[in-house]
Amino acid sequence: MHTQFATEKHVKYLKRHLGLLPSSQQSHDVNKMAIIFYSLVSLSAIGIDVAKEYGSSAQWICRHRIALESSGSKVALSGFVGSLTLDIPNTNTVSLPNTLFALLVLRLLKCDEFFCSVRNRETICAFVSTCQVAEDGSFTSVLANKHFLPSPLDASDLRFCFIAVEILCLLGCRKLQDYSKYINVDKLIAYILSQQCDSGGFGSYGEPHAGYTSCALSTLSLLESLACLTDEFKELTLLWLVHRQVSDEGCMQLQCKNPFFDEEDHGGFQGRENKFADTCYAFWCLNSMNILQFNTSATLGTFESAKMYLLSRTQNTIIGGFSKNDVDDPDLYHTCLGVAALKLIEGTFNGVLFLPSAIDVSS
Ligand SMILES: [Zn+2]
Numbered sequence: 001m002h003t004q005f006a007t008e009k010h011v012k013y014l015k016r017h018l019g020l021l022p023s024s025q026q027s028h029d030v031n032k033m034a035i036i037f038y039s040l041v042s043l044s045a046i047g048i049d050v051a052k053e054y055g056s057s058a059q060w061i062c063r064h065r066i067a068l069e070s071s072g073s074k075v076a077l078s079g080f081v082g083s084l085t086l087d088i089p090n091t092n093t094v095s096l097p098n099t100l101f102a103l104l105v106l107r108l109l110k111c112d113e114f115f116c117s118v119r120n121r122e123t124i125c126a127f128v129s130t131c132q133v134a135e136d137g138s139f140t141s142v143l144a145n146k147h148f149l150p151s152p153l154d155a156s157d158l159r160f161c162f163i164a165v166e167i168l169c170l171l172g173c174r175k176l177q178d179y180s181k182y183i184n185v186d187k188l189i190a191y192i193l194s195q196q197c198d199s200g201g202f203g204s205y206g207e208p209h210a211g212y213t214s215c216a217l218s219t220l221s222l223l224e225s226l227a228c229l230t231d232e233f234k235e236l237t238l239l240w241l242v243h244r245q246v247s248d249e250g251c252m253q254l255q256c257k258n259p260f261f262d263e264e265d266h267g268g269f270q271g272r273e274n275k276f277a278d279t280c281y282a283f284w285c286l287n288s289m290n291i292l293q294f295n296t297s298a299t300l301g302t303f304e305s306a307k308m309y310l311l312s313r314t315q316n317t318i319i320g321g322f323s324k325n326d327v328d329d330p331d332l333y334h335t336c337l338g339v340a341a342l343k344l345i346e347g348t349f350n351g352v353l354f355l356p357s358a359i360d361v362s363s
Pocket residue numbers: 278279280281324334
């Protein structure tokens with residue numbers, strides 16, 4: 001059983017994604033910005049000086065910012081595309097997720113010049129503002145063609161609320177009044193509160209989901225509005241999160257039985273009830289617990305057994321990387337989330353921003 005973090009193997013695995021993308025990933029060109037972000041943030045979290053090694057690529061990343069022009073609109077908007085092959089005339093391919101990935105990459109590469117430009121900041125904030133759905137305060141990830149309105153074809157959910165707010169944070173918003181310059185914060189908070197589930201946690205249609213829960217809590221944390229949640233709901237949410245940890249001994253913290261487990265999953269987290277453990281949910285659950293200040297010495301067991309699960313079950317010590325579970329091959333997304341979870345446990349990762357704690361976002 002491996003219980004050591006295979007640093008060198010992981011660094012090689014991640015750098016391979018930044019060189020020639022494996023041919024199996026060529027169809028993922030649209031996800032290129034995501035691939036670059038997952039690789040760089042993981043390398044940075046491991047301790048590689050990515051600004052030094054990859055800083056010369058910052059200008060190429062900046063070229064993925066596209067201005068959106070509309071004859072009727074007086075406000076200039078801009079955002080990022082995931083790939084330059086997607087810069088198609090008269091089609092809005094700029095999206096909130098690609099904009100966040102690109103901004104995080106530029107922060108990792110210490111491209112302060114980009115963040116100093118008032119024009120960059122204002123046009124991107126205007127794009128975020130336009131993605132907010134007037135009716136309920138949520139966000140869509142793209143705009144409909146021509147009219148520059150939130151796309152009616154796109155889902156609007158807690159993921160895009162989080163992405164919108166983090167983009168504004170990376171562009172300098174800190175206090176509620178900063179965010180209020182661009183978005184309707186009251187409506188956004190009301191939307192987030194509407195996604196609370198009776199059993200604790202957040203999700204659509206009343207079913208809590210660990211990913212949505214992390215997005216909701218991270219958004220409220222950035223908005224300094226966690227106090228909007230009642231103590232009762234916070235406790236219910238902690239209880240729900242604790243029960244997502246799969247245990248072969250029953251639930252460790254609460255001395256009650258967890259009937260849904262595969263013995264091999266011990267210590268891992270599931271994202272929803274009655275599911276198997278999955279590497280990425282270790283991050284979403286631990287980050288949520290961290291925000292709710294559950295990470296105290298009294299609950300060290302939760303974090304320690306999650307760490308052992310990741311290192312001994314889903315870490316690949318031969319080719320590097322982490323997989324979703326103890327059966328699949330490693331993939332970049334689960335590698336990134338596995339590394340992030342381990343660094344969160346070590347206390348060197350800012351789970352709300354999804355950046356290593358050492359990365360400065362103050363400029
Ligand atoms: Zn997963």
